[in-house]
Amino acid sequence: MYKARDFTSLLGTAGFSDALLKAHFTLYEGYVTNVNKLGDLLKAAEAGTPPFAEMKRRFGWEFNGMRLHECYFEMMKKGGSGRDQASKLAAQLKADFGSFEAWEKDFKATGAARGIGWAMLAYDRRGKRLFNIWINEHDAGHLAGSLPLLTLDVFEHAYMADYGLKRPDYIAAFMAAVDWAAVEAAFQA
Secondary structure (H helix, E strand, C coil): CCCCCCCHHHCCCCCCCHHHHHHHHHHHHHHHHHHHHHHHHHHHCCCCCHHHHHHHHHHHHHHHHHHHHHHHHHCECCCCECCCCCCHHHHHHHHHHCCHHHHHHHHHHHHHCCCCEEEEEEEECCCCEEEEEEEECCCECCCCCEEEEEEEECCHHHCHHHHCCCHHHHHHHHHHHEEHHHHHHHHHC
16 A cells, blocks of 8 residues: 655745645645555456456556656755755766756756646666656656656646746746755665
8 A cells, every 4th residue: 555645844835835735735645545546446356357457557647646746746845955066966967968057948948848747857777868858647758767856747736826827937936946965866876
């Protein structure tokens, strides 16, 4: 059984109303609940049947919704944290994007792309390279074998209540709340 993590320490984060964050936490908790429900239902389902197949498909969507939200919240911190310009991650960002500023511009542009989904800084362990990627919904766009380092939720529920259609303002608030120490730790893992 999976348990929803407690991210209430993010309440009071600049650029995010507590009402928006609480609603977002509730949505995340729903993914955790559905992962557990589907896990139980699959144990009793008859393999090879249409209900079994549909539950298998749905499980991936719910599971990724759970994990992507955890990655999103884990990399945020009230007040953010400064980034270490001499870190291994900083060196990799420079190698793969030319500079931190070039990476950030690309990441923000990825998050501002039309549509709903996720923007993610992902590390390809095999190729030893960083990518900014777009994930449509929860289950399409992941790079197989890559490690999520920084995940930005760009579904409307993540920003509309506070920002309306001003997604770039939401992205700026998210970037100010990034916990770069946590991103670096994920990269080092």
